[in-house]
Structure formats: structure tokens, C-alpha cells
Amino acid sequence: MTYGPEDDDLHIAAMSDRWWETETCWFSFHNAERRLGGWLYTMIRPNSRTVSGGAxxxxxxxSAFWEVPYYANHATQRLREGTDLRDCTLPNGVEIRVEEPLTRYRLGYTDAPRLSVELAYTAIMPPQPITATDSGFGNLSHFDQFGRITGRIVLHGEEIPIDCVSIRDRSWGPRPEHRPKRTAYVTAATADGTRAFLAVCDPGPGAGAAKYGFMLREGRAVALGATRRTDTRDPMTGFIDTIAIEGRDADGASFRAEGRPLSRIVINRHSFVDINSLIEWTFEDGTVAWGEDQDIWPVHEFSAMRRLSAR
Known part of the structure; x- marks a missing residue:
């Protein structure tokens, strides 16, 4: 699948008239030295003319969203008539300016005096489509793309530099309020961007197979072959303690990465919970990388797991 400049904008013409047709735009960033992570996240439902998300x-x-340094996750802001996602300031506060289609973006967010964000994103790879319809993302059109993010945030008056390799994604299609299954969306990238991976897994008790993913080496994305995730959890909280990703890519090259959380935020997302951790990774050759683990659960399943573990 290939993408063009039109995919930086809304895909209204490609959507049905169902109210839950959804468009998302997400940029992630971090300052690993500060154990600090951040999101600019937007979810648009064109048919109901609403915008949610924020920063x-x-x-x-x-880790609780009401205790972290900053959290603004709007539910139903009004989508303005004629919104162009390639050049906009959205009612959730997120600013997006496309400087080069699918490659370079200028990003912003302002909620003075609590937070201001001034960032530039430059892709280090082409957009990579999710092709596994049995992953947690279902039948959405969805692509992921690693890039370098530079700039600064000013958090409660303190200026914090951002210079990292992280990921963004775009999706459009049907997305009801509920998420029907558990999913783990795991990323890692070295500081120079020469090595990275994404693995979308269906986790089981302590382990799970990757349904989709890719390894990025020197700008070339290679699909994951047989790949497995194993993890351990804190018995007091149920949160991830360690992660190991091990497998092969489609070229036959094997890899292993072990991760430990540096920090996390628990995000309330409709009927599911996203326990999102900033992860420090170590590859089999000692190379260090950073990324995220989105540990996604339907709320009733996480609740059941915790009740069982308390027995």
C-alpha cells in the first residue's frame, strides 16, 4: 500500500455514514534522561463533528492521569467546518502544519501557563501500513512511521528540550467506543534512528505472539516473522515490570530486546485502559533504545486479572 499527500488530510470521502467512523493523528515524544514522555493525540469523528484528545x-x-505533570484529554470538542488536518489548530489545542507531505511536520500545543509545545517531526522512513486485520486495530486503515522529533516543551514554567527518535501513526475507518480485545503495541528506536522496531502483539498470560510489526535497519523496514513477547508484572499493581521481544524478521535475521519501564501513564480510553510506559530497551548486542509499551486492556479484563491475582 502506498500513501500520498492527501493522506495527511481527513478521509471523509472514504467513510460510511456511521457515526463511529473515526480519524486519528498521534505523535509521541520523550526525554529519556528525564524519564519523561509525551503525546499529542487527536481523534476526530467527522460524521458526529467531534474532536477529542489533546496532550x-x-x-x-x-502514573494516574490525574497526578501526572500534565493531562488534557478532551471528549467532545466541536469539529470546525472546513478543517484541513494539513494546516490547523484543533479545538483540543493540538496544532499541525505539514511542511512536506508524509515527511515533515510542525507541531504545537498551548495551555499557558501549564504547558506549551513547539516540536518538529522529520520522518526517517516511509509510512508502514498495518496489514493484519486480526490485530487489535481491526479493519482500520492504519500506518506507523518513525521520525526524529526536536524542539522543546515548557512545563509549568520549566523549559525541557526534546530530541528523540519516536513514532507517529495515522488511522481512519470504523472505531466503535469499545475495544474488543487486549493488545500490546510496543516500539523501540535507537537515538540515531539506525535501528527500531514495532510489534503489535496479542498477549496471553505472560506471553504472546506478534500479529504485525517490522524491524527498521538503516531506513529499511522489514516485516516481522515469528516473534514473541514475554513479560512480567508487578504483583501489587498488575503493571509491566519487564518485557522481552524475541524473533526473526522476514529476511531471516534474528533479534532480541529486553525492556524495562522508566515511567508510565494510565490513560482512560472509553471502555478500555491504556497503561502506557516509556521503555528503555537493550538489544542482544548491548545497543540501547527507547520507546513505549501500550498495554491495552478492556477494563473488565484488567479488573478480573487483578481480582484473581489478589486471591
């Missing part, structure tokens, strides 16, 4: 910043001081 959140977390570090190792707290």
Missing part, C-alpha cells in the same frame, strides 16, 4: 506529559513521579 499529556508524564514522568516517574506518578
Amino acid at each position: 499529556w506529559i508524564w514522568d516517574d513521579s506518578a
Whole structure:
């Protein structure tokens, strides 16, 4: 699948008239030295003319969304007539300016005096489509793309530099309020961007197979072959303690990466919960990388897991 400049804008013409047709736009960033992560996240439902999302910043001081350094996740802001996602300031506060289609973006967010964001994203790879319809993302059109993010945030008056390799994604299609299954969306990238991976897994008790993913080496994305995730959890919280990703890519090259959380935020997302951790990774050759683990659960399943573990 290939993408063009039109995919930076809304895909209204490709959607049905169902109210839950949804468009998302997400940029992730971090300052690993500060154990600080951040999102600019937008979800648009064109048929109901609503915009949700916003910005959140977390570090190792707290994980509950009402205790992290900054959290603004709007539910139903009004979508303005004629909104062009290639050049906009959205009612959730997120600013997006396309400087080069599918490659370079200028990003912003302002909620003075609590938070301001001034970032530039430059892709280090072409957009990579999710092709596994049995993954947690179902039948959505969805692509992921690693890039370098530079700039700064000003958090409660403190200026914090951002210079990292992280990921963005775009999706459009049917997305009801409920998420029907558990999913783990795991990323890693070295500081120079020469090595990275994405693995979308269906986790089981302590383990799970990757349904989709790719390994990025020197700008070339290679699909994952047989790949497995194993993890351990804190018995007091149920949160991830360690992660191991091990497998092969489609070229036959094997890899292993072990991760440990530096910080996390628990995001309330409709009927499911996203326990999102900033992860420090170590590859089999000692190379260090950083990324995220989105540990996604239907709320009733996480609740059941915790009740069982308490027995």
C-alpha cells in the first residue's frame, strides 16, 4: 500500500455514514534522561463533528492521569467546518502544519501557563501500513512511521528540550467506543534512528505472539516473522515490570530486546485502559533504545486479572 499527500488530510470521502467512523493523528515524544514522555493525540469523528484528545506529559513521579505533570484529554470538542488536518489548530489545542507531505511536520500545543509545545517531526522512513486485520486495530486503515522529533516543551514554567527518535501513526475507518480485545503495541528506536522496531502483539498470560510489526535497519523496514513477547508484572499493581521481544524478521535475521519501564501513564480510553510506559530497551548486542509499551486492556479484563491475582 502506498500513501500520498492527501493522506495527511481527513478521509471523509472514504467513510460510511456511521457515526463511529473515526480519524486519528498521534505523535509521541520523550526525554529519556528525564524519564519523561509525551503525546499529542487527536481523534476526530467527522460524521458526529467531534474532536477529542489533546496532550499529556508524564514522568516517574506518578502514573494516574490525574497526578501526572500534565493531562488534557478532551471528549467532545466541536469539529470546525472546513478543517484541513494539513494546516490547523484543533479545538483540543493540538496544532499541525505539514511542511512536506508524509515527511515533515510542525507541531504545537498551548495551555499557558501549564504547558506549551513547539516540536518538529522529520520522518526517517516511509509510512508502514498495518496489514493484519486480526490485530487489535481491526479493519482500520492504519500506518506507523518513525521520525526524529526536536524542539522543546515548557512545563509549568520549566523549559525541557526534546530530541528523540519516536513514532507517529495515522488511522481512519470504523472505531466503535469499545475495544474488543487486549493488545500490546510496543516500539523501540535507537537515538540515531539506525535501528527500531514495532510489534503489535496479542498477549496471553505472560506471553504472546506478534500479529504485525517490522524491524527498521538503516531506513529499511522489514516485516516481522515469528516473534514473541514475554513479560512480567508487578504483583501489587498488575503493571509491566519487564518485557522481552524475541524473533526473526522476514529476511531471516534474528533479534532480541529486553525492556524495562522508566515511567508510565494510565490513560482512560472509553471502555478500555491504556497503561502506557516509556521503555528503555537493550538489544542482544548491548545497543540501547527507547520507546513505549501500550498495554491495552478492556477494563473488565484488567479488573478480573487483578481480582484473581489478589486471591
